[in-house]
Amino acid sequence: MGFSEKVFSDFAAVAVEGALKDANIEWKKIQAIMAGIFIYGGNAGHLSGQYLESIFGETGVPVVNVYNACATGSAAIRMAYNSVAAGETDTALAFGADVSPKGFLTAKSDNAVQDRDVIRWKMGGLPNPIYWALECRKRMEKYGTTEEDLALVKVLMSEYGAKNPDARFKKPYTMEEVLNSVYVCDPLRLYEICPVSTGAAAVIVTADKELISKADKAVKINATTMGSSIYGDPTIRISALSCPAVAEAPMLSESYSASRQAYEKSGIGPDDIDVLELPDNSSWHYLVYLETCGFCKEGEADKMLRDGMTKIGAKLAVNPSGGFSSHGEALSAQALWQVIECANQLRGRGGARQVEGAKVAMAQTYGLMGNSGTTILTL
């Protein structure tokens, strides 16, 4: 069966099989399944956990299906973690799988009163990257971010993607090539925006000492949190047609909230983190997320990037995987994929892009309309 004939549950099965093998755990040890919903998959996609369970053999365990847009995987792992932490189960599975429709994502309902997404598609002329371009322009005006800064993000991401055998895009780009790529929505160019992708990811969370001892370097989850938006956040959110003109909360406040909750719960702060996987949906995201998550002050991310402070080998390695820029995004899988990338860095499996001596890693997501999750991991 060719790649294009495969369905989301085929991809999910590959990811779950991989997680079971990697953890050296039998299927029957899984006591709960937290499944990311695949929204384009109809009944099967909305009950993805049940479909997945039937492939591996139904065992009657609790199955919960969850959707939080691009932070769907964050919700799944958080539920798996909380189930284990609460003592409800010893071992829980979180997975997400998505087959992306071709081209831009578009409207899913026809009721403009309950779903403002309908208005932005029918009357607004507003595909997703426009929202990022509007924020990017503001940033350029306010902090002096240049087109070269935006291009440099892609240069760096493609350098790492080229070293990652699992990346979808493996070609390294020069500054000149990025700056010569066409504008999608000025100031953002084609190579500075991540595409949609097909993919799956699965994580097993356990407190079972015997299982932990059998795994190849199990990593610890110090915190896994979710945040939503805060009143007065000036960011123009995807789907929205307006935003506050006067800021009363931080930009991307859902991600500000998720990361601060994680810092508080784990007792780990930005200074302690060696590896950060952030959601580089566009070059603008790469810059703003360093600030939103407290790795520098507002307006300082460009300097961090230019000075090489976000490179592998610097104090903080940002997206050593090559990021969404090198992988695209597969909605319900991507947050879990980021956690796996972080775990593999801590386990020394980074290959040519290994961050030497990495002990603390953080995975940060960004989802539509005020959804975000943060996971902090240690060896």
Add this chain to the structure above:
Amino acid sequence: MENMANKVARIPNLVDWSTGEVRLMSAKCNSCGTHFFPKEHYQHRPGCSREGVEDVLLPQKGKLASYTIQYYPCPAPFKTEKKITPYGIGLIEFEEEKIQVTGIITETDLKSLKLGMEMETTILEMFTNEEKQQVVTWAFRAVK
């Protein structure tokens, strides 16, 4: 103002031209002071009693707080009879109402766009429907 007879908004309750000027239909919460657009998309301050929400029209003029130029046609269900790409999209700030609203910019000289410039609300003709009406969306243009 252009002749608005025989024009209909693609989705109702967003743009009004009954006053003789094209203006966006907003709502204001008299308890927490927040303006909403679209008017049903409430975003109250936490703790607000949510009492006294009334329909208001935004001013006709605002300032360009940000913009982008979109080079690819917006996918369906967006639809225009004429090719409009590349088109500008702006965030127009209504200062007193403390709200910024997105909208297509009808200027064809996209190089002339500058942050802070004064913009006015207008309409963009999208297509002709089966009743031979011009179906429109709200838009913005530079104040000449």
